[in-house]
Amino acid sequence: MKTWPESIRITAVVALVVAAAAVGIVGPDYLKVVVVSALTFGLFAASVAISIDYAGVLSLGTAAYFAIGAYATALAQRNGWGYGSGVLAGSVTAGGLAAGLGAAGLTSRRTPIQYALLTLVVSLTLQQLAISSYDVTGGSNGLPGITAPSVFGTKLSLEAEYFVAIAVIFATFCGLYALMRTSFGKLLILSRDVPERTEALGHNVKSLKIFATGLNAIVAALCGSIFVTFNGIAYPGMFAALPNLLVIVWVAVGSGGGISGAFLSATILNLIEFELGSEYTDVYRLFIGGLLIYIVSAATPRFWRAATAKEG
Amino acid sequence: MSDSAKALEIRNLSVGFGHTAVLRHLDLNVNAGESRFILGPNGAGKSTLFNAITGLVKSQSGSIKVGTSRLDRQPPHIRARKHIGRSFQIPQLSEELTAGEHVILSLASQAPSEARAAGGSQERRTKAASLLEAFELGKFLDLTPAAMSHAQRKLLEIAIATSRRMPVLLLDEPASGLGADEKIVLSKNLAGRFGMSTTLIIEHDLEFIKALALPVFFLHEGKIQLEGSFGDVERYAKRVNVYF
Numbered sequence: 001m002k003t004w005p006e007s008i009r010i011t012a013v014v015a016l017v018v019a020a021a022a023v024g025i026v027g028p029d030y031l032k033v034v035v036v037s038a039l040t041f042g043l044f045a046a047s048v049a050i051s052i053d054y055a056g057v058l059s060l061g062t063a064a065y066f067a068i069g070a071y072a073t074a075l076a077q078r079n080g081w082g083y084g085s086g087v088l089a090g091s092v093t094a095g096g097l098a099a100g101l102g103a104a105g106l107t108s109r110r111t112p113i114q115y116a117l118l119t120l121v122v123s124l125t126l127q128q129l130a131i132s133s134y135d136v137t138g139g140s141n142g143l144p145g146i147t148a149p150s151v152f153g154t155k156l157s158l159e160a161e162y163f164v165a166i167a168v169i170f171a172t173f174c175g176l177y178a179l180m181r182t183s184f185g186k187l188l189i190l191s192r193d194v195p196e197r198t199e200a201l202g203h204n205v206k207s208l209k210i211f212a213t214g215l216n217a218i219v220a221a222l223c224g225s226i227f228v229t230f231n232g233i234a235y236p237g238m239f240a241a242l243p244n245l246l247v248i249v250w251v252a253v254g255s256g257g258g259i260s261g262a263f264l265s266a267t268i269l270n271l272i273e274f275e276l277g278s279e280y281t282d283v284y285r286l287f288i289g290g291l292l293i294y295i296v297s298a299a300t301p302r303f304w305r306a307a308t309a310k311e312g
Numbered sequence: 313m314s315d316s317a318k319a320l321e322i323r324n325l326s327v328g329f330g331h332t333a334v335l336r337h338l339d340l341n342v343n344a345g346e347s348r349f350i351l352g353p354n355g356a357g358k359s360t361l362f363n364a365i366t367g368l369v370k371s372q373s374g375s376i377k378v379g380t381s382r383l384d385r386q387p388p389h390i391r392a393r394k395h396i397g398r399s400f401q402i403p404q405l406s407e408e409l410t411a412g413e414h415v416i417l418s419l420a421s422q423a424p425s426e427a428r429a430a431g432g433s434q435e436r437r438t439k440a441a442s443l444l445e446a447f448e449l450g451k452f453l454d455l456t457p458a459a460m461s462h463a464q465r466k467l468l469e470i471a472i473a474t475s476r477r478m479p480v481l482l483l484d485e486p487a488s489g490l491g492a493d494e495k496i497v498l499s500k501n502l503a504g505r506f507g508m509s510t511t512l513i514i515e516h517d518l519e520f521i522k523a524l525a526l527p528v529f530f531l532h533e534g535k536i537q538l539e540g541s542f543g544d545v546e547r548y549a550k551r552v553n554v555y556f
Binding site: 183186196200201203 | 366404406407413414420472476
């Protein structure tokens with residue numbers, strides 16, 4: 001699968017953000033929710049690309065981090081703790097979980113596929129926990145009725161919330177993009193391709209991979225926190241296998257294009273889904289299925305290396 | 313001799329895989345700043361010795377000291393960060409990073425004081441360019457290994473390993489796969505560096521070994537059997553009917 005040159009990808013990201021700003025000014029409310037949700041998934045995929053494309057760590061459970069952010073924000077609002085404490089709690093919990101899973105699973109004693117399955121099983125277990133803990137998490141119904149955050153006691157309007165969300169998403173994307181262009185990003189690539197060389201230069205490969213998955217988890221949780229206030233609900237299905245696999249599809253489609261490729265792929269695929277999915281659900285699912293088959297047979301070696309890379 | 317070079321002292325080192333002993337109570341001493349070849353037949357345990365020194369394989373017994381530091385109690389990345397530079401027999405390069413980025417990462421991967429001495433990012437790039445130039449790889453500064461021949465990749469591997477000023481330098485078959493011209497480039501660069509680190513070189517290339525004329529350790533059956541000149545080792549190997 002060939003990717004666009006980086007200059008075109010970055011231009012496309014900027015164009016998407018400008019288009020999103022235009023929607024904020026002239027678009028109807030439902031479109032604002034659609035656009036901000038698609039961009040949220042774009043940032044989520046970009047964070048997963050740090051794990052897969054840069055650190056060479058394939059996780060099948062990253063939706064859990066997104067869901068943790070959503071649930072933490074919803075619970076914080078339900079209990080009157082404020083939006084910031086929800087975002088913080090979600091990020092810390094997701095980052096801590098990723099670090100724990102990395103410490104347990106990213107060792108030379110485990111294969112990459114063991115780690116990938118471990119993360120999926122943990123996500124499915126958390127889904128069951130969310131269903132079973134009815135009093136806290138609302139069980140199968142989840143936590144509905146989540147609204148926009150308040151600032152100094154005043155609830156943000158949809159327009160204000162929309163522009164703040166777009167700004168946060170774009171700023172976070174720029175931060176991740178800049179980070180991956182530093183020596184740290186190059187070091188992640190080195191650790192993915194030649195771990196023995198990376199150790200021979202004095203770096204702990206396992207720590208680098210854990211850091212990358214932790215960063216992925218923190219940003220994913222932030223995405224969950226943004227998503228829940230626009231869509232109004234955190235629900236157990238966020239931990240399910242489908243969202244965990246979908247994000248892999250998004251990253252694989254943009255694979256080779258770094259975080260900008262993943263961002264564009266996820267955003268555009270979600271905009272298509274929102275457009276087609278409501279009226280042509282079956283057609284859209286067949287499209288995703290076909291895309292998955294294509295990816296399995298044609299994704300860039302860079303992507304599949306993550307499934308076979310040596311651990312630290 | 314540079315201040316950074318430190319003596320390497322290995323005592324009673326044993327390494328095995330399952331029931332197979334590869335290194336058996338090996339003793340080895342190299343004074344600070346000295347350079348030695350390690351010769352021996354295939355399967356003698358030469359690369360395993362390097363892997364034990366760097367921590368890539370665990371030793372079953374014995375001690376490894378660089379200066380006054382016990383290496384065998386440190387994790388591999390700490391040994392590499394503080395004490396050891398190393399090249400691999402097969403070049404360990406990322407196909408996505410340029411030759412310059414490989415060397416710059418190496419320059420930035422030193423103990424904080426050494427990394428500071430390597431300067432900021434622009435200074436590191438200048439240093440990387442001049443190092444690559446010394447290995448006649450200057451035109452690959454901004455190119456990935458895909459543009460390089462096997463011999464050029466091998467030289468890049470050595471350039472990365474020698475870019476950091478470490479107390480001990482281990483080179484695993486640096487001349488293998490190199491043509492005559494590249495061997496001259498390699499010899500020139502290594503000769504200019506001897507004394508800065510305590511250096512061990514595993515090698516099979518007799519021409520290269522004779523050209524550098526360094527003292528030799530002869531490793532066979534998991535032990536250092538002889539220490540001397542190449543001529544001494546050659547005579548000994550003939551006597552015991554071992555080829556290397």
